[in-house]
Every structure is written in structure tokens, then in C-alpha cells.
Amino acid sequence: MSEEQVDTSNVTSVEARLAAEALIVDVDGFEGPLDLLLTLSRTQKVDLRRISVLQLAEQYLVFVEKAKQLRIELAADYLVMAAWLAFLKSRLLLPPDPEDEGPSGEELAAHLAFQLERLEAMRDVAARLMGRDQKGRDFFARGVPEDVTRVRKVKYTATLLDLMQGYARIRTRDDFRPYVMDRDHVLTMEQALDRMRGLIGYAGDWADLVTFLPEGWEADPQRRRSATAATFAASLELAKEGKIEIRQGETFSPITIRRKPTDG
Amino acid sequence: MAEDPEQSLFEAPPMGEQERMVEAILFASAEPVSVAELNARMPHGADAAEALVHLRKRYEGRGVHLVKVGDAWAMRTAPDLGFLMQKETVEVRKLSRAAIETLAIVAYHQPVTRAEIEEIRGVSVSRGTIDLLLELEWIRFGRRKMTPGRPVTFVVTQGFLDHFGLESARDLPGLKELRAAGLLENRPPPGTGLQDDEDGEGEDSQSEMFDED
Amino acid sequence: MAEDPEQSLFEAPPMGEQERMVEAILFASAEPVSVAELNARMPHGADAAEALVHLRKRYEGRGVHLVKVGDAWAMRTAPDLGFLMQKETVEVRKLSRAAIETLAIVAYHQPVTRAEIEEIRGVSVSRGTIDLLLELEWIRFGRRKMTPGRPVTFVVTQGFLDHFGLESARDLPGLKELRAAGLLENRPPPGTGLQDDEDGEGEDSQSEMFDED
Numbered sequence: 118m119s120e121e122q123v124d125t126s127n128v129t130s131v132e133a134r135l136a137a138e139a140l141i142v143d144v145d146g147f148e149g150p151l152d153l154l155l156t157l158s159r160t161q162k163v164d165l166r167r168i169s170v171l172q173l174a175e176q177y178l179v180f181v182e183k184a185k186q187l188r189i190e191l192a193a194d195y196l197v198m199a200a201w202l203a204f205l206k207s208r209l210l211l212p213p214d215p216e217d218e219g220p221s222g223e224e225l226a227a228h229l230a231f232q233l234e235r236l237e238a239m240r241d242v243a244a245r246l247m248g249r250d251q252k253g254r255d256f257f258a259r260g261v262p263e264d265v266t267r268v269r270k271v272k273y274t275a276t277l278l279d280l281m282q283g284y285a286r287i288r289t290r291d292d293f294r295p296y297v298m299d300r301d302h303v304l305t306m307e308q309a310l311d312r313m314r315g316l317i318g319y320a321g322d323w324a325d326l327v328t329f330l331p332e333g334w335e336a337d338p339q340r341r342r343s344a345t346a347a348t349f350a351a352s353l354e355l356a357k358e359g360k361i362e363i364r365q366g367e368t369f370s371p372i373t374i375r376r377k378p379t380d381g
Numbered sequence: 382m383a384e385d386p387e388q389s390l391f392e393a394p395p396m397g398e399q400e401r402m403v404e405a406i407l408f409a410s411a412e413p414v415s416v417a418e419l420n421a422r423m424p425h426g427a428d429a430a431e432a433l434v435h436l437r438k439r440y441e442g443r444g445v446h447l448v449k450v451g452d453a454w455a456m457r458t459a460p461d462l463g464f465l466m467q468k469e470t471v472e473v474r475k476l477s478r479a480a481i482e483t484l485a486i487v488a489y490h491q492p493v494t495r496a497e498i499e500e501i502r503g504v505s506v507s508r509g510t511i512d513l514l515l516e517l518e519w520i521r522f523g524r525r526k527m528t529p530g531r532p533v534t535f536v537v538t539q540g541f542l543d544h545f546g547l548e549s550a551r552d553l554p555g556l557k558e559l560r561a562a563g564l565l566e567n568r569p570p571p572g573t574g575l576q577d578d579e580d581g582e583g584e585d586s587q588s589e590m591f592d593e594d
Numbered sequence: 595m596a597e598d599p600e601q602s603l604f605e606a607p608p609m610g611e612q613e614r615m616v617e618a619i620l621f622a623s624a625e626p627v628s629v630a631e632l633n634a635r636m637p638h639g640a641d642a643a644e645a646l647v648h649l650r651k652r653y654e655g656r657g658v659h660l661v662k663v664g665d666a667w668a669m670r671t672a673p674d675l676g677f678l679m680q681k682e683t684v685e686v687r688k689l690s691r692a693a694i695e696t697l698a699i700v701a702y703h704q705p706v707t708r709a710e711i712e713e714i715r716g717v718s719v720s721r722g723t724i725d726l727l728l729e730l731e732w733i734r735f736g737r738r739k740m741t742p743g744r745p746v747t748f749v750v751t752q753g754f755l756d757h758f759g760l761e762s763a764r765d766l767p768g769l770k771e772l773r774a775a776g777l778l779e780n781r782p783p784p785g786t787g788l789q790d791d792e793d794g795e796g797e798d799s800q801s802e803m804f805d806e807d
Contacts, residue, residue: 148692151716194717220784228783235714238768238777243698245767252757253684255676256659257409259669263458263466263622273517275476275484277545283478284485285559287502402678404657405671408621409682422678444617458618465619465635 150198153177155233155240165234170226171209174202205229302339304331309347310354317361323373326352393426396435403432403454413453480510484519488541488550492523492534511535519544606639609648616645616667626666626756662761664752673759693723697732701754701766703778705736705747710780724748732757 147153157176158168181199184191208222250256316329326348327335334344352374355361365372393399402423406414419429433454437447440456448457458466476484483506486498498506514520514535523536537550547553606612615636620627632642646667650660653669661670671679689697696719699711711719727733736749750763760766772778 148695148715149717154716224784228781231781232714232716234775235777236716238772238775239695239698239702239714242702242766242768242772243694246698246701246758247689247694249758249760249767250673250676251686252670252759253682253686255673256759257405257671257676257679257682258624259621260409260411260682261455262624272473273476273480273513274473275481275544277547279476279481280485280488280545281554281559283481284489287482287486288559401655401657401672402675405675406678408658408669409671409679411682422681442614444614445621456621458622459614462615462618465615466622467635 149192150177150195151232151236153180153195154198154229155236158233165237166230168230168233170229171206173229174206174209177202178206302337302343304334304340304344304347306347306350306354309344309351313348313351313355317355317376321376323364323375326372326374329374393428394424396428396432399423399427399429399432400435400439402427403429403436407436407447407454407456410455413450413455415453419454476513477510479507480513483510484514484537484541487514487520487535488537488553491536491550492526493536494526494532494534496532498535606641607637609641609645612636612640612642612645613648613652615640616642616649620649620660620667620669623668626663626668626752628666630665632667661759663756664762666752668756670759689726690723692720693726696723697727697750697754700727700733700748701750701763702769702772703780704749704763705739706749707739707745707747709745711748713782 147156154173154177157180158165158173160176161168161172163169178199181191181195184195205222205225209226213221252258312331313329327345329348329352330341330344334340349372352361352363352372356363356374360377361374362377363372363374394402403419406419406422416429416433419433420427423429433447440447444459444462446457446459448455482502483498486501487493490497490501495506495511511520515522517540518538519541520535521538523534525531526534541547542549607615616632619632619635629642629646632646633640636642646660653660657672657675658669659672661668692715695715696711699714700706703710703714708719708724724733730753731751732754733748734751736747738744739747754760755762763769769778
């Protein structure tokens, strides 16, 4: 940016110099080049979306030129903006170069207009925000907040590892205990059915249902009850399928079954 | 009007407004405010003493009272609600072994009855253990079981899942995974498992051991 | 709710009492108190949210109001009575134009990165400005942005909402109009090739932000 550095050309008239200064002396008051552009755009007195970016760019470049003449040290931001606006100006004035793939001058101008509009919008809402009722100025909190006294309380904690170790501890007390509780005393109908299907081929003659109970299930009363019920249910199912016949002489007498003869 | 012209320049606000003003001043003030000061702060012609009478009545029986301190007035929280002005500092304590085991059983077997918990643990579960877990909101009552006596069941809560970082109780590792993780290696010799169950709290009594058949 | 009898181990106090309790707690606190904290301080089974509805109604038109700040509640004097409070008025540090604009940008564009603030203002943001707003506890660090470099973002705080009497960031003045005009979109300069990505990201995170509170 050395070519943009303040030059040493003379200022012709003191009056002109003062007039220019009136505009520029406030350069510290501007919050950067975008803010300055926003201020300059106000002179166009149009909707920011319809602003002449070209005109704005020229105004800005004039401003920077004057600042140079006045030997006002402008921050780099302002000079970068000046260079960019000079570039934008050339893009807007020259016919588009078909070789160039960059954004068009119109796109760049539209974005600048958007930025200005957005900045102005933020200014506006910032003012509205500050204009709201504020705590300590318009409304107030309790003047003497009461101290909250501290009371000790015990909080219990445990980790997932504690939980799993605890559970493992219980489960390993009797390693043979199945995972699902009580299932070791229950024979399901499916289990009985599987068993019966295998055995029924050998049951040509009437045989007591009790003889079909799985081994080891007759002794324990709970297991026997479960196995008997399951086996009975399974035999009903097989009878329904036409595979066996069921017979009971009288109430409470033994239930007997046999394979259904193939000839019917 | 025969009034002093200067005085009628300021019409006193209606009593309802004056009451609001006294209310706001007393609320925001760091110190008790005298009637004279109230009058000085309120618009010309206002009668703070009268507004205070109304306001005091309005706050009767509320959570906040109007009280007189010397010759000044202040607002204070009702004395019976003092207990609310306490904040608990928390002391973290590890859950007892009995509680952890009970909790684990509920988590793995839910919904589970107390009798079932006792059957699995092999010792009776003290009321205190269940109460603690309920209080911690890690377990809650589930549906009653459709068995004789319709016993209540326990299930784990969302709070439990949150605390242990689980999305659902199904995410709990199974026995196989516990074993794979080496958690089942520390196996107590058979028959001693019940002994080291006691946490020195006397919570679980073996004399009430569940009768397994 | 059809609760199990065992579940109501602790009877909640009547709603009138709960209202008094909420009144006392909010009255005693200068800071907004969340519903969760109210519930934590009140007896088991109390429903602070419902009590708040009643209490808010009770204080309508009074000299003191119930206001919602984010997900918390506070009691504040009615703004129209501010003139009575010269004595309580705290001299707020006069904010610079840069600080005010930066605050507004954070509020309306949150979560917003420092680079985005600079892009909107067209000038670099001094460290002091951000520090001041952080110190006032009006802004805080938000989530990191999922863009290259994962820059930190800034969002406004509950203290900000409290100070400006806002229930949530959604209630910022003119927010809807700004959004409708497309002025809250993150629109990078043409030719940077980031347009589409960044647009989506910016909008998403913004709506997320406003949903959160």
C-alpha cells in the first residue's frame, strides 16, 4: 500500500483546507470504513437497496484523497476499502470481461449495499435495545436480597461399575442360576411340544401322559406341575393336529395318549 | 377552588397508585423507609401512611409481609417460610453395598417385587434400602404383579438412567459381557457369598432369609 | 395422574401455600430463580410452575411484577415507577458505541463468532469491547462453530435478558422484521465460494439457539 501513503502535495487555500477538514476531522468518530460509507450514503437519501454504489465509491475516494492532501493519517482499513472501491468502480464501468470468472461488479455492489443495510439495521436495533427499560434504571430488583443459608445434605452416588460389580457379585453366588429368574422351574409348551413330537412316533399304544414328562421333572412338585401342564397342553395341540388321540376314563383318572392310527 | 394554586398544580394520584408506589419503593429499598421519606419520594399530595395501611392488609397471609422497624417500614418474607431460605450443601456418599445390589436387581429384572429381590439377593431387603432408592428417585413403584397378593413391583426411573448414563435399562451389559469384562472373576468361594454381604449396617438379616424351594 | 398410593409418600402442600412459597423465594432473591430450583427448594411434590401462574396473575398491575427471564423467574418493580427510585438507581457505565453495537450483533446473530461481528461492523473488534461485555455478564462463550478452525462463538446471557427485561432472545425488538428482510443471514462476500455452506450453517445454529431458551 506504499503508493497510497500520504503524499506531500501542497494544499492551495487555507479555507478549502478547513472545509475539507470539517468533513474529515471526525475520522476518529467513524467506526471504520463501512461506517463512513453508511454516513456518506445518507446524503443520497434513498433506500439502501437502491443506493448508487458507484456514486458512493466516488464519494469515498474523494474523501480519502482529501484526507491525503490534509496529511491525515488514515488507518489501513480505510485505504484497503479505497483500493477495493476503486476496483469495484472499474468493474461497474467497464463491460464484463468474458475471461474473468470472478463475481460481477453488480454482485459486488449488491453485497456492499447488503452490508450497509445490515449495519444500519443493527444500529437501529441497538438503539431500540438501549431504549428499553433497563434494570437498575427503570425497574429494580429486591433491595435486600436475603441470604440463603447453607444446609448440609448427603447425596448418594454410585457408578455404573459399582452397579455391574454388585450385580455380578450376586449372580456369581450361584453360577448355575439362569439369567432369567424362575425359568428353571418352568417347562414351556414349546419345549414340551418339541419333546412330544420326538417321542410320539414310539407311542403306538395307549400310554400315561405322565410318562412323557422330561427326566428329572417328576420329583420336584413345582417342576412337576409345570411339566405336566405343558405336556398336557402340548398333547392337546398334537390332537388338534390329528397326530394323537387322548383318552381319560373318568374324572381324575390318568390321561392316556397314543399315536393316531394312520388308517384313521 | 379555594385551594392554594401551587398545591393544586399536582393532583395526588389515586390511592391504588399510591399503594403501588409504596410497594415498589419498599421492595427495591435496601433499608426500611420512614413514612416521611415515602412521602418525600412520592408525588406531591400523596399520603404514604394511608397507602401503607392498604398495602399491609393486601399482604396479610401472603408469603411476604409488611413490617414496621422502628418508625420505618420494610417488606420481609413471612417468618414461617424461613425454611425455604436454606440451600443445601451436598455431601457425596457412596451407596451401600446392599443398596447397590438391590438397585442392580431392579435394573436387571424390572419389574420386580420385593420378594423377588430377596430371592435373588438371598437376604431380606430392609425397608430403609428401598426407601433410600425411592428417595433418590432411582427406583419407583411399577405396576402391581398379577399374582396372589398383587404385590407392588419396582422399576428404575429416568433419573436412574440419567445418573448412570444409560439410554435404557436394556443397555445394561449382560452376564456374558460382565464376564468378558472380568467383572465375574472375583468370585467368592461357594457358601461365603452371603457373609460378606453385610455392610455393618445391620440392614439385612439372614434370619429372615427367603425360603428358596 | 392416577398415581399409586405408595407414590404420594409426601403430600404436597395446598396450591395457596405453594404460591406463598414461590412468592417468598422470588421476593428474597435479586437474581432470577429457575423453576427447577424453586421445585428443589420447595417441599416434595410441589409444582412451582403452576404456583407461578397463580402468582403472576396476583401481581398483575401491582407495583412489583413477576417477570420471566429465560427459564427463570424474578420479581421486579413496575417500569412505570422507575421515577420513584432515584435513590436506588445504579449509575450504569456508559457503553461505547462499539460495545453497544457489538452487544446488539451478538444478541441478534447469536451464536456469532468474532470474525462475523467484524464482518458486520466492517471494523475489527477490540479485545476490550468483548472483555467489557463478558465482564458485565451480558455475553458469554457459546458452542464452537463447526467451521474450519472451530472458532468460539458468543451468545447473550440470562443477565442480559434480565437487564433489558426480555423473556427470551426471541423477544428482541425488531427480530422478526430483520429476519424477514434477510438481514440476519450470514451472507459472505460474493466470490468466496463459501456461500451455500455457510448460509445453511448460520441459519441452523441461529434457530437452534433461539429454540433453546
